[in-house]
Amino acid sequence: MHTDIPTAPELQNLMAVRAEPAISIYLQTTPETQKIGAARTELRKLLKDAVEQLEAIDTPKRSIWPVEEHVADLLDDDDFWAHQANSLALFVTPENLRSYRLPNHLTQMVQVSDRFHVKPILRAITVNQHAFVLALEENAVRLIEIFADMPPVEIRVPNMPTDAASAAGTATVNSRNYSGRLGGGEGQKVLLRGYCRQIDAALRPVLAGRHEPLILAAVDEMQAMYRSVNTYAGLADEALIGAPSAKSLDTLAEEARPVLDGLHAREVERLHALYSARENEGRASTQIARAARAATYGAVDTLMLDIDTVVAGTVDEAGEITFADEESAASYGVIDEIAARVLQNGGRVLALRRDDIPQGEALAVILRYAV
Numbered sequence: 001m002h003t004d005i006p007t008a009p010e011l012q013n014l015m016a017v018r019a020e021p022a023i024s025i026y027l028q029t030t031p032e033t034q035k036i037g038a039a040r041t042e043l044r045k046l047l048k049d050a051v052e053q054l055e056a057i058d059t060p061k062r063s064i065w066p067v068e069e070h071v072a073d074l075l076d077d078d079d080f081w082a083h084q085a086n087s088l089a090l091f092v093t094p095e096n097l098r099s100y101r102l103p104n105h106l107t108q109m110v111q112v113s114d115r116f117h118v119k120p121i122l123r124a125i126t127v128n129q130h131a132f133v134l135a136l137e138e139n140a141v142r143l144i145e146i147f148a149d150m151p152p153v154e155i156r157v158p159n160m161p162t163d164a165a166s167a168a169g170t171a172t173v174n175s176r177n178y179s180g181r182l183g184g185g186e187g188q189k190v191l192l193r194g195y196c197r198q199i200d201a202a203l204r205p206v207l208a209g210r211h212e213p214l215i216l217a218a219v220d221e222m223q224a225m226y227r228s229v230n231t232y233a234g235l236a237d238e239a240l241i242g243a244p245s246a247k248s249l250d251t252l253a254e255e256a257r258p259v260l261d262g263l264h265a266r267e268v269e270r271l272h273a274l275y276s277a278r279e280n281e282g283r284a285s286t287q288i289a290r291a292a293r294a295a296t297y298g299a300v301d302t303l304m305l306d307i308d309t310v311v312a313g314t315v316d317e318a319g320e321i322t323f324a325d326e327e328s329a330a331s332y333g334v335i336d337e338i339a340a341r342v343l344q345n346g347g348r349v350l351a352l353r354r355d356d357i358p359q360g361e362a363l364a365v366i367l368r369y370a371v
Helices: 008-016 037-056 061-075 119-126 164-168 184-207 220-227 249-279 288-296 334-344
Strands: 022-028 087-092 097-102 109-113 131-137 140-146 153-155 214-218 300-306 312-315 321-323 348-352 363-367
Touching: 008 119, 008 334, 022 037, 037 061, 037 109, 061 087, 061 097, 119 334, 119 348, 131 184, 131 220, 131 249, 140 184, 140 249, 164 184, 184 220, 214 220, 214 249, 249 300, 249 363, 288 300, 288 321, 288 334, 288 363, 300 334, 312 334, 334 348, 334 363
Parallel strands: 131 214, 300 348
Antiparallel strands: 022 087, 022 109, 087 097, 131 140, 140 153, 300 363, 312 321
16 A cells, blocks of 8 residues: 655645645545556546636636646556545645545545645544554564554664663673672662663654554553653553563554553543533533634634535625535635634644534634634
8 A cells, every 4th residue: 555644844834735626536546456446446537527617607718728738647547546545635726636545544535626635634643543552572672563454564763772682782681790880689679770761762762753542551660661661652551461572563554553552542532521510610512604704814823624514605805604505616616715724823623523523513623812
């Protein structure tokens, strides 16, 4: 499977685009090349739908033709279609086409407006199905990166010690000869902690700027030892118990997924509790109109939104919404626009399933201050 999930800066750049027109296409694909023909056929249908929407509002032909050409070129690119994931997101203007291959199974759709519809992508970057596993024991250490729908990979970490003895510069960390504190059980702990400290130092440049969880796979003693020196803020409280040496990458990844699910569930629970507390203070709401005004003035700390709901309309510079009776090229998804304003003002956006949003609404906001 081949993926290229947009980074947070790329997402903000997509949200900032204003073009006449801006077309967003979400397409279900497959990493099985021999079955990709159906996706190409569906893309032709979605392009036809987009063109019909543009013609319905009298978009000039000079703006439609380049869009058709960009997509036609992509349709003819056999090499591109040979390397896919589970979904494909296309963002097209008369000037260019940007594509992202995504591991998620997204709902197929086409949206035509003066800005891109990016909400479905948010799920790919806000739910932790991407993490690292540190498989740690006295005689070996591995860093493994795991993904939502891709095989795990072992990462080569520069300056990573190979084992505790070589890290200590000794033949063994179980020496009976005493030199200061270095001997017996106490000496072993000193050397193992030094080994863990070297591992932490080697990981710092690899994990710098990352936010994904780091999950330990180790016996209890080594877990405690590593936690005592760890400096990575994303180290998960829950760990994979037992010696990892006999476990394959796939097994470690499979065991890590319940940990990630638990982290996500606890974060949703925390946000629900915070929402309830802030609602009593007038600092939380599920009203779309109120959320739009709060997002415009930088008052939203956290936005939770349903990835499948599209509310058509427009939002003006003051944050006032004009709702549309139906989707068309003359409107856009107002929840997308709210999300863009939240991100632009330093807020947090989480794309969730509707059941995970307070009161089961299309969105919920937690505010920095009452508005």
